[in-house]
Amino acid sequence: MRIVVRKPGVFSSVAIALTAIVAAVVMTAAVATAQKAPTAQAQVTFTNDVAPILYRSCIRCHRPGEIAPMSLLTYNDARPWARAIKQRVSRREMPPWFIDRTIGIQSYKNDPSLTDDEIATIVKWVDAGAPQGNPADLPPLPPQGDVNAWRIGTPDLVVKYPTYKMPATGPDLYGSLYVPFDTKEDRYIKAIQTRVIDQGSRKVVHHALSYAVSPDADAQSDGDDSTSQGGQFLVEYASGKNAEIYPPDSGVLLQAGQKAKVDYHFHSIGEETNVQIEVGVVFYPKGTVPKHIRWSKQLGQEAAADIDIPANSIVRRDGYTRLNSPARLTAFQPHFHIRGKYQCLELIYPGEPVKTETVSCANWNYNWHTIYNYEDSVAPIVPAGTLLHVITWWDNTPGNKFNPDPKNWVGAGTGRTIDEMGFSWIGWYDLTDEEYKQELQARKAARQPKKIATDQQQQ
Ligand code: HEC
Structure with missing residues (x-):
């Protein structure tokens, strides 16, 4: 067995080198035993x-x-x-x-x-x-629901985006499609799901993000509106995830007359495909306002608005958003194009001395748009005045396997994959001061028994 020490400067300690040798010997022994006596x-x-x-x-x-x-x-x-x-x-x-x-x-x-x-x-x-x-x-195969079944229960409203004819071959395509929701009054959404109707087109749809946008939004005003004009983000279809069932007593407002917009990314699959996407919505009863309004916003994007990524370099930018009320964070989801590398969400708490906490960091894999939904028992509960600090890194070196050309400068742009963007989808809902206190108490209470146990062990 040869031990290669790539950076002698770093591994100068004899103790480390010795540990490595001992570990190698132990490993070799373990392998030998395993090979000798497989029971x-x-x-x-x-x-x-x-x-x-x-x-x-x-x-x-x-x-x-x-x-x-x-x-x-x-x-x-x-x-x-x-x-x-x-x-x-x-x-x-x-x-x-x-x-x-x-x-x-x-x-x-x-x-x-x-x-x-x-x-x-x-x-x-x-x-x-x-x-x-x-x-x-063999354990029994878990029950497999129908792949086409609604996972949100029976929707109160289903809207179909216009069918898109995706050519058999060619580059990936990005754009937006619109359809009216046709609601006559404000309603709160309890659950929502995107479905790609025909199974054949499922491999075409890389991702599809749906928004509620103003009634006059349409394809003419398209371009980079996934970020600037925004609208209210509703639900994403990607990475096997397509349904959003909001936590109890929380919902998202759909204003009367708003349209649905889907931002899509499609790939060709070798045969012409008619892509047909629909969105199903379950509402709260008419007139019901849920206790919590669930927000989902693109944060930290101002830091990426004018990014300037020289050839062969790694660039970091920081964005900050102040929460004006206490809140419970529910989700973290990095978003980039192909030079994306890594993103973190740090909380900067109000008050002196300043306390910070990094709650999530994720690597970026351009093939996947994965949302990370916090488990209820650990979802961050933060006081008013907390800064959400989104830290974003891009990698324009050959070390980034998705990078088509590390010799080129890259700038900001939301439409084309070769331009870069970087922000974080953060999901949260606001809490009243009273709710904030209650949530903190509940957390403390939940932690108590464990703490006592540890104290006893240490004695
Ligand atoms: C969220 C959906 C999803 C989950 C969960 C998932 N996969 Fe995949 N997997 C895909 C998709 C889509 C592809 C094709 C795209 C790609 O290669 O990344 C794929 C590709 C693969 C491939 C490469 C196939 C090839 O053509 O070479 C392997 C192997 C694989 N998955 C194994 C697994 C295993 C093992 C697990 C569980 C431990 C798993 N996957 C979980 C969606 C998923």
């Missing part, structure tokens, strides 16, 4: 070990009719993909989930990511030749 129980099999991981983290997308290219429902489906599975999971490219695991909050709703142990299990399985194991051990 029947120690063998990792599909039916015993791998299927439960795929059921939890993969088959939502990897099943017939869904967005992924192949099914992973059964052993026969998964077997031919074993090597690719090993590669994608060990690089943490699959399932798509790019939260930095070393910093900030780690509990998110619907986090499909694998633990280090689960990744090790898959790697072992593939290295052992991807054995099936005893079919009797």
Whole structure:
């Protein structure tokens, strides 16, 4: 075994070098033992070990009719993909989930990511030749709902965007489509979902973000309005996620007469495809105003408005938004184009001395627009006057595998992928001072027993 120390300056400590050698020896010994005595129980099999991981983290997308290219429902489906599975999971490219695991909050709703142990299990399985194991051990396949079923219940209103004819070949296309909602009074949305009607077009739709916009917005005023004229962001269709069921007692206002706008990104799939996207909405009853209005805004974008990214360089920008009331943050979602690298959300609390807290950081993978919804028990609860500090990095070097041309300068622009943007979708709802106090109390109470236990252990 050869130990390569790339940067002698950094690894100058003998202790570190020794530790590395000891670790290497131990590892070699462990491998040797494993190879010498593989017992029947120690063998990792599909039916015993791998299927439960795929059921939890993969088959939502990897099943017939869904967005992924192949099914992973059964052993026969998964077997031919074993090597690719090993590669994608060990690089943490699959399932798509790019939260930095070393910093900030780690509990998110619907986090499909694998633990280090689960990744090790898959790697072992593939290295052992991807054995099936005893079919009797296979856990029952979780019930698979109809891929076309509404996940929000039966919508009160469904609007269809105009059909888009996507050519068989050509570059990716970006743009906006509009359709009136035709509501005669203000209504609050309880749940909303985007559906791509025809399964064939699901592979065409890279993402589709829907907004409520003013009645006179239309294709003529299009261009970069996903950010500047904005409108109220409603729901996103991407990365296998397409429904938004707001937390109890919270909702989003749809004003009378507003139109629906979808910002799309489509790719060609080798045959001409009619893409047909619809949005379904479940409302609160007429006249009902939910206790909390859920906001979802693009924050930190002012910092990226005039970005100037020289060739071969990494650039950082910072954006700040002050919250005027106490709030509960519900979601973090970085957004970039292809030079995006990494983004963090830091909270700067009011008062002296200044306290800050980094709540989430995520790597950027241009293929995925992943939203990170905080688990209720850890969703940040912040006082009035808190600054949301969005820190954004772009990578215009060859180190960014999505970068088509690190020799070129890159500037700001929202429409074309080759221009850059960078902001964070932040979801939150405002709290009254009273609610803020109550939430804090509840958090403290929930933490109490654990704290006592730790104190006792330390004594
Ligand atoms: C959110 C949806 C989603 C989830 C969850 C997901 N995948 Fe995927 N997967 C995709 C899509 C879409 C592609 C095709 C695009 C790409 O290659 O990134 C893909 C591609 C792949 C590929 C490459 C296929 C090829 O053509 O080489 C492998 C292997 C894979 N996924 C394995 C997995 C495994 C294993 C899991 C669970 C641990 C998983 N995926 C979870 C959507 C998903």
